[in-house]
Amino acid sequence: MQVRRLEPSFGRYDELLAMIRAAFAYMDARIDPPSSAQRLTPATLKEKALSEIVFLAVDDQRLVGCIFCRPEPQRLYIGKLAVVPDRQGDGIGRALLMAAEAEARRLSLPAMRLETRIELTENHARFHAMGFEKTAENRHLGFDRTTSIEMTKHL
Numbered sequence: 001m002q003v004r005r006l007e008p009s010f011g012r013y014d015e016l017l018a019m020i021r022a023a024f025a026y027m028d029a030r031i032d033p034p035s036s037a038q039r040l041t042p043a044t045l046k047e048k049a050l051s052e053i054v055f056l057a058v059d060d061q062r063l064v065g066c067i068f069c070r071p072e073p074q075r076l077y078i079g080k081l082a083v084v085p086d087r088q089g090d091g092i093g094r095a096l097l098m099a100a101e102a103e104a105r106r107l108s109l110p111a112m113r114l115e116t117r118i119e120l121t122e123n124h125a126r127f128h129a130m131g132f133e134k135t136a137e138n139r140h141l142g143f144d145r146t147t148s149i150e151m152t153k154h155l
Contacts, residue, residue, distance in 0.1 A: 001057055001059040001090075001095070003056070004056055004058065006049055006054035006055070010049070013043075013049070016049070016063060017045050019063045019066065021040075023065075023082035023085065023088075027117065030117075031117045031119050033147065048068065052070045052079075055069070055100065057092045057096055059087070064092055065084065065096055066082050067096040074110060074111060075110070076103060076107065078113065078114040081096060101153075104155060110155055112132075112152070112155065115138065115148045115150050117147065117148050118148055124149065132152060133151060133152060134149050135152045137149050137150075138150060
């Protein structure tokens with residue numbers, strides 16, 4: 001398995017979208033509101049990918065994971081971290097986060113930030129084990145309860 005940066009010539013957005021949706025499918029019955037991954041199309045995914053820093057995990061030409069990164073003041077925002085279901089637990093997510101951390105350091109950003117849904121407590125634990133700490137609780141527009149937590153890792 002290799003982690004590499006998405007190049008502008010990348011043309012496999014249908015496959016990338018299918019991989020993200022497969023990775024996020026377990027959330028469908030658990031989170032409210034639904035994941036923004038459900039609103040993506042190949043065209044909007046391409047637009048997003050070309051405006052952000054994206055790392056892909058590839059195993060023998062098969063897309064097995066991705067992570068989208070966006071520089072913010074003083075931190076790198078991490079979004080759409082996805083690993084195909086049959087490869088979860090193989091260290092791919094950790095490898096993608098390590099690529100993002102290296103990018104944050106390259107950009108001289110002292111921290112990384114991500115958001116995870118309040119219901120996905122197993123993700124909170126995984127990110128905590130990788131050095132992220134809860135820094136905020138957030139709500140989606142129209143909700144009167146916490147729907148996600150923000151976690152930050154200082155580098």
